[in-house]
Amino acid sequence: MSALVELSDAHVVHKARTGGLFIRDKVYALTGADLTIAPGETVGVVGESGCGKSTLAKVLVGVQRPTSGMVAFGGRDLWAMRPAERRAAVGGSTGMIFQDPSTALNRRLTVRQILRDPLDVHDRGTRSQREARVRELTSLVGLPRALTDALPGQLSGGQRQRVAIARALALDPRLVVADEPTSALDVSVRAQILNLLLDLKERLGLALVFVSHDIQTVRRMSDRVITMYLGRIVEESPAAEVTDRSRHPYTRALFSATPGLLDPIDPIPLIGPVPSATRPPSGCPFRTRCWKADQVCASSMPDFTSASASRHRFRCHHPVEEEQSTRDLVRQSSSHTREPS
Numbered sequence: 001m002s003a004l005v006e007l008s009d010a011h012v013v014h015k016a017r018t019g020g021l022f023i024r025d026k027v028y029a030l031t032g033a034d035l036t037i038a039p040g041e042t043v044g045v046v047g048e049s050g051c052g053k054s055t056l057a058k059v060l061v062g063v064q065r066p067t068s069g070m071v072a073f074g075g076r077d078l079w080a081m082r083p084a085e086r087r088a089a090v091g092g093s094t095g096m097i098f099q100d101p102s103t104a105l106n107r108r109l110t111v112r113q114i115l116r117d118p119l120d121v122h123d124r125g126t127r128s129q130r131e132a133r134v135r136e137l138t139s140l141v142g143l144p145r146a147l148t149d150a151l152p153g154q155l156s157g158g159q160r161q162r163v164a165i166a167r168a169l170a171l172d173p174r175l176v177v178a179d180e181p182t183s184a185l186d187v188s189v190r191a192q193i194l195n196l197l198l199d200l201k202e203r204l205g206l207a208l209v210f211v212s213h214d215i216q217t218v219r220r221m222s223d224r225v226i227t228m229y230l231g232r233i234v235e236e237s238p239a240a241e242v243t244d245r246s247r248h249p250y251t252r253a254l255f256s257a258t259p260g261l262l263d264p265i266d267p268i269p270l271i272g273p274v275p276s277a278t279r280p281p282s283g284c285p286f287r288t289r290c291w292k293a294d295q296v297c298a299s300s301m302p303d304f305t306s307a308s309a310s311r312h313r314f315r316c317h318h319p320v321e322e323e324q325s326t327r328d329l330v331r332q333s334s335s336h337t338r339e340p341s
């Protein structure tokens with residue numbers, strides 16, 4: 001099946017936000033990302049704060065232009081298209097749902113206007129067809145008809161996120177990217193919004209990219225899980241394998257620190273803090289915190305290795321062995337990171 005979106009060697013480098021006049025630091029937000037999203041699949045993205053999850057999400061939906069590398073929609077280089085063609089390709093094939101619906105929706109527009117806006121901008125259908133589409137969208141996301149003329153400020157957080165989801169679906173995209181779609185919501189409505197996303201995905205045959213700090217949820221929602229570290233994709237695993245069969249030491253460490261996923265164990269201890277994205281370490285970016293790292297890790301970033309399971313690949317010079325338990329890794333890492341007495 002042909003890919004909906006394909007990234008090859010995509011990099012995003014920002015100018016640092018802070019720094020004096022003479023400091024021109026660069027932030028390496030995304031480095032060498034290769035990724036394919038197929039129709040209908042759900043891909044979760046995990047990693048610590050600042051590792052580039054949102055940047056990857058924005059590149060995938062065409063709202064962030066990579067500094068270098070390629071983004072292809074349906075096999076065509078997105079950023080080689082003329083602007084009007086690119087806007088049509090982005091609008092017609094992708095939708096994005098952001099973390100906080102209070103800031104993502106224009107407070108001065110009614111729900112009807114918010115949902116009509118993409119239809120107007122992309123000149124979809126006649127006036128009455130657009131009205132019909134607004135009604136269809138509100139019912140698709142379970143929003144009471146009576147709220148169509150409400151302003152976002154008159155809605156609950158969960159209702160606002162339903163509007164944001166309906167807006168993302170307005171142009172019938174085949175890929176929806178949800179960046180922390182429930183983290184700004186009350187715990188009581190989070191499950192409803194997640195279930196709505198899963199239900200829509202099934203009914204509409206959408207591909208879904210789901211970015212979240214909530215590792216349990218990512219694993220439950222996804223077919224495939226991408227682990228990111230300091231701007232790099234370091235592993236892609238089938239969701240069923242990611243908890244205790246992932247091969248990258250960082251993925252194991254991340255999952256070991258999530259309560260309730262594995263039998264009670266201490267998390268795998270890592271050495272020191274995450275380095276700055278303005279000065280990523282040479283070679284493998286995880287090497288400064290990894291108990292397995294040696295000189296080879298400092299000299300080069302390995303290519304992806306494919307594991308025995310299909311669609312499982314990782315970038316590591318010293319991967320975790322196939323059947324090795326996380327408990328064993330805790331022991332290994334603890335003896336390495338313990339202060340000499």
Ligand SMILES: Nc1ncnc2c1ncn2[C@@H]1O[C@H](COP(=O)(O)OP(=O)(O)OP(=O)(O)O)[C@@H](O)[C@H]1O
Pocket residue numbers: 014015016017027028029047048049050051052053054055056277
């Ligand atoms: N516009 C920008 N200008 C400068 N630096 C930026 C910009 N956007 C992102 N960054 C930096 O790029 C890196 C990756 O950011 P990104 O938001 O993609 O990470 P993230 O994994 O989504 O983080 P979080 O989980 O906290 O949302 C971070 O170091 C961030 O500070």
